[in-house]
Amino acid sequence: MPELPEVQTVVDGLVATVFGKTITSVQIKNSARIYPSQYRFRKLLIGARFVSFRRRGKNILIDLSNGHTLWVHLKMTGHFYYLPEKDLTGKHDHVVLGLENDSYNLRFNDYRRFGYLKIYPTSEIFSQKGLAQLGPEPLEMSANEFAQIYKTRRRMIKPALLDQSMIVGVGNIYADESLWMARLHPERMTDSISNAKLAELHGHIQTILNKAISNMGTSVDSFAGVNAKPGGYQKYLVAYGREGEPCQRCDKPIRRMKIGSRSAHFCSFCQRAR
DNA sequence: TGATGTGTTCTGCT
DNA sequence: AAGCAGAACACATC
Numbered sequence: 001m002p003e004l005p006e007v008q009t010v011v012d013g014l015v016a017t018v019f020g021k022t023i024t025s026v027q028i029k030n031s032a033r034i035y036p037s038q039y040r041f042r043k044l045l046i047g048a049r050f051v052s053f054r055r056r057g058k059n060i061l062i063d064l065s066n067g068h069t070l071w072v073h074l075k076m077t078g079h080f081y082y083l084p085e086k087d088l089t090g091k092h093d094h095v096v097l098g099l100e101n102d103s104y105n106l107r108f109n110d111y112r113r114f115g116y117l118k119i120y121p122t123s124e125i126f127s128q129k130g131l132a133q134l135g136p137e138p139l140e141m142s143a144n145e146f147a148q149i150y151k152t153r154r155r156m157i158k159p160a161l162l163d164q165s166m167i168v169g170v171g172n173i174y175a176d177e178s179l180w181m182a183r184l185h186p187e188r189m190t191d192s193i194s195n196a197k198l199a200e201l202h203g204h205i206q207t208i209l210n211k212a213i214s215n216m217g218t219s220v221d222s223f224a225g226v227n228a229k230p231g232g233y234q235k236y237l238v239a240y241g242r243e244g245e246p247c248q249r250c251d252k253p254i255r256r257m258k259i260g261s262r263s264a265h266f267c268s269f270c271q272r273a274r
Numbered sequence: 275t276g277a278t279g280t281g282t283t284c285t286g287c288t
Numbered sequence: 289a290a291g292c293a294g295a296a297c298a299c300a301t302c
Contacts, residue, residue, distance in 0.1 A: 001280060058281080076280040077300090112298050114281070130282080155291060164282080171281070221280080222300090261293070263279075 004169030005212035013226025017082040025098030032094035035118040057168030069122040078115030143199035150190040158186030159260030180239040185273040186264040239265040
């Protein structure tokens with residue numbers, strides 16, 4: 001489940017492998033979710049050079065030398081792989097890009113096919129639905145701004161953390177981890193949390209995201225970097241996926257329940273509801 | 275065979 | 289207006 005650290009890991013991997021390279025061939029399967037049409041998509045990519053790579057929330061933005069930007073969302077199971085051309089492409093490689101003077105190619109792989117690749121003029125990219133309404137970046141905002149956003153709304157903190165219009169990049173894993181660190185119950189109402197506690201939560205989010213980035217992300221489902229290697233943060237998880245295991249603070253079992261129609265993992269003893 | 279989980283958008287309800 | 293629930297998307301995994 002790529003969240004901010006996993007997407008950053010992919011962006012870093014792309015910079016390290018294909019930055020500045022020119023696309024010489026494009027293979028698109030009918031299973032690929034792309035925009036615009038296959039014909040125009042191919043035409044916009046062939047001959048273009050990768051100019052820069054950016055992350056915005058969980059979105060990947062790749063600027064091309066022709067004034068267009070390739071926008072990729074990995075959703076749950078999307079991957080970019082940079083592999084030798086001689087390695088056969090698999091069933092779930094939906095788009096394959098050949099590169100100039102390179103015996104490796106770049107594949108977009110997604111076994112659930114929720115992920116997509118879209119191309120728009122660079123000048124119009126941030127007005128696209130899905131990018132236009134995104135909230136601030138948690139690693140670039142102040143604790144005050146963070147507290148303001150949650151203080152002025154009334155909803156459960158866990159679903160609020162997942163809402164990309166409030167802040168970006170946090171998904172199910174890092175929301176559960178951050179709330180455990182801050183000893184906040186996932187159902188706690190945002191407007192009832194003190195400014196000091198919200199600032200503390202923001203600090204935990206930053207610490208956790210940064211540590212996960214240094215560890216190349218968390219691989220619980222299928223996440224892997226551009227080099228096809230898994231991340232390493234899963235060994236630090238204290239709440240997510242630890243249902244039934246003793247809480248590392250109070251030894252009581254970690255609970256799992258549906259909150260806002262997503263599974264939440266937390267300690268009902270040291271993460272207080274009020 | 276069928277339920278589950280996953281990020282996001284959309285619809286419809288309160 | 290704001291918040292929430294449920295559906296939809298697709299499919300490997302259990």
